[in-house]
Amino acid sequence: MKRILSGIKPTGAPHLGNYFGMMKPCIALQEQGEAFYFIADYHALTTVRDPEAMREHTRGVALDFLACGLDPVKAVIFRQSDVPEHTELAWILSCFTPMPMLENCHAFKDHLAKQKTPVHGLFAYPVLMAADILLYDSNVVPVGRDQKQHVEVTRDIAGAINRTYPKAGHSPGGDGLFVIPEPSIIPHVATVVGLDGQKMSKSYDNTIPIFDAEKPMRKKIMGIVTDSSPVEAPKDPSVSTIVALYRLFAGEADVEKMEADFRAGGVGYGDFKKRLFDALWEYFRPMREKRAALAADPTHVDGVLASGAARAHAVASATMERVRRAVGLR
Ligand code: AMP
Numbered sequence: 001m002k003r004i005l006s007g008i009k010p011t012g013a014p015h016l017g018n019y020f021g022m023m024k025p026c027i028a029l030q031e032q033g034e035a036f037y038f039i040a041d042y043h044a045l046t047t048v049r050d051p052e053a054m055r056e057h058t059r060g061v062a063l064d065f066l067a068c069g070l071d072p073v074k075a076v077i078f079r080q081s082d083v084p085e086h087t088e089l090a091w092i093l094s095c096f097t098p099m100p101m102l103e104n105c106h107a108f109k110d111h112l113a114k115q116k117t118p119v120h121g122l123f124a125y126p127v128l129m130a131a132d133i134l135l136y137d138s139n140v141v142p143v144g145r146d147q148k149q150h151v152e153v154t155r156d157i158a159g160a161i162n163r164t165y166p167k168a169g170h171s172p173g174g175d176g177l178f179v180i181p182e183p184s185i186i187p188h189v190a191t192v193v194g195l196d197g198q199k200m201s202k203s204y205d206n207t208i209p210i211f212d213a214e215k216p217m218r219k220k221i222m223g224i225v226t227d228s229s230p231v232e233a234p235k236d237p238s239v240s241t242i243v244a245l246y247r248l249f250a251g252e253a254d255v256e257k258m259e260a261d262f263r264a265g266g267v268g269y270g271d272f273k274k275r276l277f278d279a280l281w282e283y284f285r286p287m288r289e290k291r292a293a294l295a296a297d298p299t300h301v302d303g304v305l306a307s308g309a310a311r312a313h314a315v316a317s318a319t320m321e322r323v324r325r326a327v328g329l330r
Contacts, residue, residue, distance in 0.1 A: 002033040003179075005138035007040040007080065007129075010057035011048055014064045015207035017192035017200035020248055021144050025186045027069045029142060035075035036136050036312060037065070039305075042080050042087060042128060046121040062301050064211060067291030078308035080132070085316040089131035090124070092323060093157050096164070097127050101153060106146070130154035135316045137171045137179040142186050151183035168326030171319070177326050192248065196225050197241045208245075210284055211291055221277040222270070231268035242272045249283040 006026050008018060026037055039061050041054060048054045058079055070077060080086055102108065105126050111118040121128075126149075133141055133154050141151050162176030171179045191199050194206030201207065208220055224241050237243040237259040247255050258275060261267045294300055324330045 002139040003136055004029050004033045004035040004140045004142065005037075005133055005136050005181075006035075006142050007038045007043070007132060008061055008065075009040045009044040010054060010061045011044050012057060012202040012207070013209035013211065014061055015200055015202070015209050016245070016248065017194070017207070019068065019210050020192050021186065022142075023065060023068050023070075025142055026075075027065075029140075030071055030075040033140065036138070036315075037070065037075055037077050038080045038083075038132065038312070039078070040080050040132075043125060046119055046125060059301050059305075062305055063291060063294060066294055066301070066304065067211070067287045069287070072304045072308065076308050076311045077304060078312040079305050082305070082309035083135075083312050083316045085135060085313075085320045086128065086131050088320060089135055089323065090128040092327060092329075093130050093134070093161070094124060094127045096160050097130075097153075097157055101156065102126060105153065106149060126150045126153045127157070130157050133181050134158055134178045135319050136312075137174065137315075137319065138181050139179060140184045141181050142184045144191070145185055146191075148183050148185060151181060155180050165326045169322045171322070177323065193241050193244050195220060195223060195241070208280075211288060214281065217281070218277050221273050221280070224269075224273060224276075226269045229269075232265050234265040235262040235269075237262035240272075242269065242276050246272075246276045246279060249279040254279070 004026075006022060008014070008022055014023065026035065029035055039058050041058055044054060044057075048057075062077060062079075065077060066072065102123055107125065108118055108123050111122060129147075129150050130153060133151070134157075141147075141154075143151060158176075158178035158180050162178055162180075165177050168177040170176060173179070194200035194204055195208065196204070196206045198204050198206060208217065212220070224245075226240070226242070229235050240262065243255070243258060243262065246258055250258070254275075258272060262272070321330070
């Protein structure tokens with residue numbers, strides 16, 4: 001059975017980009033293999049400096065994931081730092097990782113281009129991500145287009161180590177020390193746009209958290225940036241943030257109706273935003289109800305994370321033992 005692995009950083013409340021780009025496809029994949037989904041608090045530590053926020057967001061992301069349909073019996077959901085083997089393996093991999101390969105990675109290059117000084121953790125994060133993947137002998141890594149480069153880095157590092165230790169114990173079902181993973185670019189999911197029309201991202205402060213309360217969510221939707229076309233003017237649906245977001249929730253007929261109303265003129269952006277809000281609010285209604293039920297028992301999430309950590313640790317510790325023996329640390 002194939003192993004599937006993906007992670008999400010606890011840097012804030014999960015938003016529509018996280019949901020459509022990662023959570024929804026990962027929930028669908030829990031039916032198709034042995035899925036390991038982790039809350040990437042070690043990765044978040046490159047930016048999060050508030051320990052309470054880190055703890056709160058970690059539990060919040062887990063709660064949101066469960067509310068959206070993640071089944072903790074089928075999939076393993078865990079906190080990355082509950083399995084410290086992630087950092088141990090990252091060090092070993094970093095001893096095989098050429099610096100130029102990391103200098104070429106886009107998150108690091110973006111930082112330099114913006115004249116920011118990256119911390120070492122940001123420079124090295126593709127190596128930690130390689131450890132996340134290799135620790136679980138993952139075959140499939142569902143990622144957005146932006147993460148494909150990092151899976152390629154993982155494949156390069158794993159290939160180099162497999163060639164260095166050809167006689168090492170093999171991964172179960174693999175033909176080398178590490179299983180070489182396949183990036184699986186999540187199909188049909190374009191980058192979800194934020195309130196200002198850029199990529200929806202916590203770092204741009206343009207997100208719509210999926211479980212926002214009604215009032216702030218309505219306020220955010222009404223604040224979507226538009227041009228200043230008057231009500232009567234025909235409008236172009238192909239460049240509209242409202243239509244781009246509406247497509248995520250509405251049925252085909254409703255999307256066609258909105259597009260036709262855009263072209264015809266006579267309807268203002270305020271009305272389109274109301275339609276968008278109603279569709280969004282209805283879409284998440286059952287998940288919101290489930291979330292409220294789960295949150296009623298404050299120990300539930302901690303229990304799920306504890307049992308996920310135990311299941312993840314069983315796999316990770318076996319891999320680590322194999323790796324330590326192969327490289328001579330035992
Ligand atoms: P992060 O919060 O950076 O850990 O992202 C978690 C997952 O959400 C990753 O797989 C991202 O590719 C995905 N993601 C984040 N923002 C967006 C977006 N605006 N559109 C689509 N996917 C996204």
